[in-house]
Amino acid sequence: MEAVLRRELGTSELRPAGHSGGGCISHGESFHTDHGKVYVKRNDKAEARRMFDGEMASLAAILQTQTVKVPKPIKVIDLPEGGTLFVMEHLDMRSLNGHAEKLGMQLADLHLHNQKLGEKLKKDANTIGKSQMDIQFVEEFGFHSVTCCGYLPQVNDWQQDWINFFARQRIQPQMDLIEKNSGDREARELWAQLQVKIPNLFGDLKIIPALLHGDLWGGNVAEDDSGPIIFDPASFYGHSEYELAIAGMFGGFSGSFYSAYHGKIPKAPGFDKRLKLYQLFHYMNHWNHFGRGYRGSSIGIMKNLVK
Numbered sequence: 001m002e003a004v005l006r007r008e009l010g011t012s013e014l015r016p017a018g019h020s021g022g023g024c025i026s027h028g029e030s031f032h033t034d035h036g037k038v039y040v041k042r043n044d045k046a047e048a049r050r051m052f053d054g055e056m057a058s059l060a061a062i063l064q065t066q067t068v069k070v071p072k073p074i075k076v077i078d079l080p081e082g083g084t085l086f087v088m089e090h091l092d093m094r095s096l097n098g099h100a101e102k103l104g105m106q107l108a109d110l111h112l113h114n115q116k117l118g119e120k121l122k123k124d125a126n127t128i129g130k131s132q133m134d135i136q137f138v139e140e141f142g143f144h145s146v147t148c149c150g151y152l153p154q155v156n157d158w159q160q161d162w163i164n165f166f167a168r169q170r171i172q173p174q175m176d177l178i179e180k181n182s183g184d185r186e187a188r189e190l191w192a193q194l195q196v197k198i199p200n201l202f203g204d205l206k207i208i209p210a211l212l213h214g215d216l217w218g219g220n221v222a223e224d225d226s227g228p229i230i231f232d233p234a235s236f237y238g239h240s241e242y243e244l245a246i247a248g249m250f251g252g253f254s255g256s257f258y259s260a261y262h263g264k265i266p267k268a269p270g271f272d273k274r275l276k277l278y279q280l281f282h283y284m285n286h287w288n289h290f291g292r293g294y295r296g297s298s299i300g301i302m303k304n305l306v307k
Contacts, residue, residue, distance in 0.1 A: 001079060005040065008077050009033055009087065017090065025051075025151055030090045037090035038074060044083035045151060052076045052086040054147035054154075058235030059088065061143075061211055064135055065113045068106035069229045093222035093229055100253060103221060103228035104260030111210040111240035111265060114138050118208065138209050141165040143236035149215050149282075150289045152177070156236050162207045163199055165238070166281075174284035181288070184295070190302035197306060201274050209237035217246045218253065240265060245278030276301050 006014050011033040019030035019039070026043040043051065059073040072089040079085065096103065117137040142158035142165065155173055159165040175191050178184050213220070214234035222229045244261075247253055280301045287294040 001042070001085070004077060004079060005031070005085070005087070008075060009035070009038070011035060019090070026086075038087050039071065039090040041086040041088075042083060043086075047148075047151065047153070048084035049076065049078060050146055050153060051148040051151060052084055054145050054235075055086060055233065056088075057143070057145035058147055058214065058233035059231075061235055062110065062213065062230070062233060065110055065211060067109040067113055068103070069224075069227060070233070071229070071231055091222075091229055092224055093231075094224065096218070096221045096223050096228060096253075099223040099228040101256040101260045103223075103230075103253075104257040105264060106228060107213075107216070107230075107243065108261045108264035111212070111243065114211055114237065115208045138211075138237050141209050141237050141239075142169075147214060147234040147236060149234040149285055152285065152288060154214075154234060154236065162209075162239050163202060166242075166277075167195055167198055170281045171284065174281065174288060177288045178284065182292070186299060187295075187302070190299065190306060193306045194302050198277065201270055201277060201305075203270060205268055205270070207239050210240040210243075212236060212238050212240070212243050214238075214243075215246060216243055217249060218251045221253075239274075239278075241268075241271060241274055242278045245275055246282045248275065249279060249282060273305065277305060280305075 002014055006012065013032055013034050015032050017030035017032050017037050021028050026041045026048075028039055028041040030037055030039045041052070045051075053076055056073040056076055059070050062068065062070045063072060069091075071091050074087040074089065077085040077087065114137060117135060118139075121137050140158040140160050141162050143156035146153050146156060148154065152173075155169040157169060159169070171191065175187065178187055212235055213230055214236055215232060216230065220230060220232045222231070247257075280298060283294050283297040283301065287298055
């Protein structure tokens with residue numbers, strides 16, 4: 001691995017920097033190089049290249065908005081003996097503590113970024129000598145790359161309608177996996193009932209595609225002296241409320257985070273029920289990753305929403 005890294009990064013120096021980590025998916029380690037410190041994630045699964053390509057595309061998209069700090073992605077490298085590496089900027093991160101409020105504000109800025117591009121586009125259309133924008137306004141829901149939430153791929157085909165996108169490209173693939181792995185009849189029947197009721201949860205809400213982190217739980221945020229950092233994204237353009245679903249699970253974030261966020265993006269009517277709908281995806285995704293311990297939460301949400 002070290003020889004491949006030296007060659008691919010064009011560095012003669014490559015020595016461990018004393019930082020290692022990782023979760024249930026990949027292992028990571030930091031190295032000193034000729035160009036500064038880098039963090040290298042390694043995964044030996046067959047689908048690791050797809051997963052890391054999606055993460056690199058996600059980090060690059062968030063970085064381009066200049067709203068919230070992420071590690072700069074550098075390179076995805078396939079190892080000759082099998083496995084894949086993802087090299088990114090090393091950041092000295094610590095647990096989110098003093099910058100939760102700032103994270104709430106910056107996350108709202110990320111979610112509003114595409115909307116503001118659209119507003120600028122309309123304004124420029126009426127202005128002689130309009131400026132060319134480096135980032136294009138995105139009118140549909142999806143992403144230009146497959147991304148993975150955990151190690152399962154997400155279907156990010158572009159769709160004009162958010163409700164169709166969410167039902168067909170988020171919940172349905174999870175239900176298909178549940179059906180394949182356990183043949184859970186109750187889940188299948190509840191999903192059939194819920195599908196027809198989903199549009200009622202949205203009313204006449206106008207949804208403008210927002211660039212999302214996609215997997216923003218407490219384990220994927222940190223801070224340094226400059227402020228908050230987010231990492232391990234599974235990005236796509238979707239409904240901004242979707243982001244807050246997993247943010248409220250597994251410990252959640254502080255009140256100052258939510259106050260700051262909703263100070264910029266107020267809750268729309270029906271927010272709480274839609275939040276449950278979006279949490280359904282994450283509970284089903286955990287069911288498919290880790291087993292039936294997450295079945296009860298998935299079934300409970302569907303039962304509640306079909307009442």
